[in-house]
Amino acid sequence: MSELKLMKGNEALAEAVIRAGADAYFGYPITPQSEVIEYLMAEKPHERTGMVVLQAESEIAAINMVYGAAGSGKKVMTSSSSPGISLKQEGISYIAGAELPCLYANVVRGGPGLGTIQPSQADYFQSTKGGGHGDYRQIVLAPASVQEMADFVKDGFELAFKYRIPVLILSDGVIGQMMEKVELFDPIPRLTDEEIKEKYPWATTGKKSGTERRIITSLDLDSHKMEQHNLKLQAKYNEITEKEVRYELLDCDDAEYLFVAYGSSARIAQKAVKLARAKGIKAGLFRLITLFPFPTVKMREMCGKGIKGFLAVEMSSGQMVEDVQLAVNGCSKVAHFGRFGGVVHTPEEVLEALEQKIIGG
Amino acid sequence: MSDITLDQIIKPENLVYTKTKLMTDKVLSYCPGCGHGTAHRITMEVIEELGLEEKTIGIAPVGCSVLAYEFMNIDMQQAAHGRAPAVATGIKRVWPEKIVFSYQGDGDLAAIGTNETIHACNRGEKIVIIFINNGIYGMTGGQMAPTTLPGMKSSTSPYGRDVNVMGNPLKVTELVAQLPGTYFVTRQAVHTPANVRKTKRAIKMAFENQRDGKPGVSFVEIVSNCNSGWKMTPRDANTWMEENMFPFYPLGDIKVDGKLVQK
Numbered sequence: 021m022s023e024l025k026l027m028k029g030n031e032a033l034a035e036a037v038i039r040a041g042a043d044a045y046f047g048y049p050i051t052p053q054s055e056v057i058e059y060l061m062a063e064k065p066h067e068r069t070g071m072v073v074l075q076a077e078s079e080i081a082a083i084n085m086v087y088g089a090a091g092s093g094k095k096v097m098t099s100s101s102s103p104g105i106s107l108k109q110e111g112i113s114y115i116a117g118a119e120l121p122c123l124y125a126n127v128v129r130g131g132p133g134l135g136t137i138q139p140s141q142a143d144y145f146q147s148t149k150g151g152g153h154g155d156y157r158q159i160v161l162a163p164a165s166v167q168e169m170a171d172f173v174k175d176g177f178e179l180a181f182k183y184r185i186p187v188l189i190l191s192d193g194v195i196g197q198m199m200e201k202v203e204l205f206d207p208i209p210r211l212t213d214e215e216i217k218e219k220y221p222w223a224t225t226g227k228k229s230g231t232e233r234r235i236i237t238s239l240d241l242d243s244h245k246m247e248q249h250n251l252k253l254q255a256k257y258n259e260i261t262e263k264e265v266r267y268e269l270l271d272c273d274d275a276e277y278l279f280v281a282y283g284s285s286a287r288i289a290q291k292a293v294k295l296a297r298a299k300g301i302k303a304g305l306f307r308l309i310t311l312f313p314f315p316t317v318k319m320r321e322m323c324g325k326g327i328k329g330f331l332a333v334e335m336s337s338g339q340m341v342e343d344v345q346l347a348v349n350g351c352s353k354v355a356h357f358g359r360f361g362g363v364v365h366t367p368e369e370v371l372e373a374l375e376q377k378i379i380g381g
Numbered sequence: 382m383s384d385i386t387l388d389q390i391i392k393p394e395n396l397v398y399t400k401t402k403l404m405t406d407k408v409l410s411y412c413p414g415c416g417h418g419t420a421h422r423i424t425m426e427v428i429e430e431l432g433l434e435e436k437t438i439g440i441a442p443v444g445c446s447v448l449a450y451e452f453m454n455i456d457m458q459q460a461a462h463g464r465a466p467a468v469a470t471g472i473k474r475v476w477p478e479k480i481v482f483s484y485q486g487d488g489d490l491a492a493i494g495t496n497e498t499i500h501a502c503n504r505g506e507k508i509v510i511i512f513i514n515n516g517i518y519g520m521t522g523g524q525m526a527p528t529t530l531p532g533m534k535s536s537t538s539p540y541g542r543d544v545n546v547m548g549n550p551l552k553v554t555e556l557v558a559q560l561p562g563t564y565f566v567t568r569q570a571v572h573t574p575a576n577v578r579k580t581k582r583a584i585k586m587a588f589e590n591q592r593d594g595k596p597g598v599s600f601v602e603i604v605s606n607c608n609s610g611w612k613m614t615p616r617d618a619n620t621w622m623e624e625n626m627f628p629f630y631p632l633g634d635i636k637v638d639g640k641l642v643q644k
């Protein structure tokens with residue numbers, strides 16, 4: 021049954037993994053997301069649903085455990101924060117290349133390097149432009165509440181299996197650590213071994229005698245075949261771009277100026293919209309939910325409707341703003357505002373940036 | 382001569398040996414005289430003889446045997462360089478009743494993948510690890526491996542391995558034998574028929590251990606030649622291996638039934 025609870029974002033995500041009918045979670049501790057594995061260990065999901073939880077020796081091992089389990093048709097997840105996500109990139113590239121379904125979360129902290137344990141959104145490029153090597157994409161979901169930390173686990177697994185693709189929940193230290201009310205979805209039973217074999221004939225579950233063997237690999241030494249494989253991947257990414265874009269428009273109907281933001285920056289920008297309207301400035305919020313696919317078409321359409329300027333608000337020195345510029349394509353003014361390195365901007369700072377960089381600029 | 386067909390030469394009554402059906406018909410990509418092909422074949426024979434075909438999932442490494450999945454006619458996954466023990470862990474933990482094995486070279490297992498090897502062994506994963514130690518990086522053209530002998534030449538130790546600068550060869554098999562999570566640890570070779578038979582028995586024991594749910598990793602090292610990398614003929618390579626590799630990497634069981642073998 022669905023249940024109302026007060027939880028931290030990381031805990032809601034962990035609880036949702038169990039409820040989503042996941043078969044396994046492999047992880048390695050790092051602030052600010054260690055609550056995920058701590059919650060899972062404390063909950064004994066093995067007794068609740070039969071789900072496996074294992075603390076790996078590193079993020080590299082964890083993502084490769086995910087590769088193995090996903091390649092054998094199971095529903096698996098890992099999570100980490102920025103430095104750990106960097107370590108996983110080779111594995112993610114392999115997962116994308118071998119077309120395996122998996123879900124992982126990045127509760128982003130400030131960088132570069134060891135950086136800080138405070139929240140950040142500076143992993144946007146890594147998340148949306150590849151991260152690992154090769155021509156691949158992944159679906160990126162950006163929760164802006166504890167509720168979405170839970171809901172996107174369910175949605176993320178569905179998308180991962182629908183497209184056989186890695187799906188990333190790109191969160192940040194604010195969303196991961198804050199407590200909010202959350203309505204937890206009804207538990208979904210784990211698939212039985214027989215159901216897995218039937219639903220996922222590509223998975224390595226042991227070859228029946230006299231049938232074709234299944235191979236999970238990202239390798240093809242024939243470059244022409246590799247090009248064909250890449251074309252197939254690109255066709256999949258195009259389909260995702262057409263069908264899976266998600267965003268939310270707040271106070272946009274009569275807006276003259278738009279904040280573009282995701283995650284905790286969207287929550288802050290929402291408050292900035294209120295402050296702006298109180299001053300008579302017609303501001304609205306274009307909240308991104310999927311970062312890949314990016315809502316390029318909708319943003320361009322909004323631009324044509326007479327928006328005078330877009331302010332990209334993100335806790336980075338300016339990464340998402342590049343996609344906003346590409347979408348708007350010169351048809352309106354675009355500027356960036358954001359504190360970074362672990363500093364979280366205030367709604368007042370955001371409004372001031374709109375006034376200075378867009379309205380007055 | 383020209384009228385005789387293959388079928389006539391190999392009459393059923395003359396047939397003394399057939400290839401296991403768990404090896405595909407694909408021509409092996411290995412150099413003539415390399416041990417990889419023999420190691421593949423006996424591994425697949427064991428799986429067939431134990432009736433484990435439908436339960437087994439194999440993991441190919443990065444190295445010359447990266448294409449093991451082209452030759453082994455069972456469900457296979459190809460792992461990132463060194464990560465096969467983690468991939469095996471992932472599979473075995475979610476399919477505990479399956480038989481899972483990794484097949485890895487020395488660069489894969491004992492350099493880039495040391496962490497995954499040690500920790501899978503230390504956790505006591507119920508998997509089989511088959512480890513081909515040829516003292517060199519075959520696939521990438523003969524660079525120094527963690528197992529390259531002191532003084533041995535390779536393309537990145539062209540004047541011989543100077544242990545003061547390049548470090549010492551790693552006896553990873555002796556190392557993992559010390560861990561409580563290994564159940565069976567042995568070192569074998571496949572360069573003579575007698576050794577092939579011994580190694581096959583060892584591989585069989587390793588798979589039986591897993592089949593019977595014995596606690597821990599069964600780890601089979603096979604010291605093998607890399608005649609191309611060593612720049613020798615296959616015959617010279619085997620002689621060199623006996624004279625140089627075996628004294629440093631002595632053959633025999635190191636741990637059986639979870640207990641170190643007293644020497």
Ligand SMILES: Cc1ncc(C[n+]2csc(CCOP(=O)(O)OP(=O)(O)O)c2C)c(N)n1
Pocket residue numbers: 443444445446462485486487488489490513515517518519520521526607
């Ligand atoms: C991350 C990464 N680093 C390096 C390589 C290049 N590489 C491929 S195989 C190999 C060494 C393989 O040697 P070994 O494991 O001893 O196997 P062999 O080829 O001798 O059988 C290296 C360094 C790679 N593919 N991936």
Ligand code: SF4
Pocket residue numbers: 410411412414415416417445515519520606607608609610
């Ligand atoms: S390069 Fe060495 S290891 Fe590779 S196939 Fe040839 S002999 Fe075997």
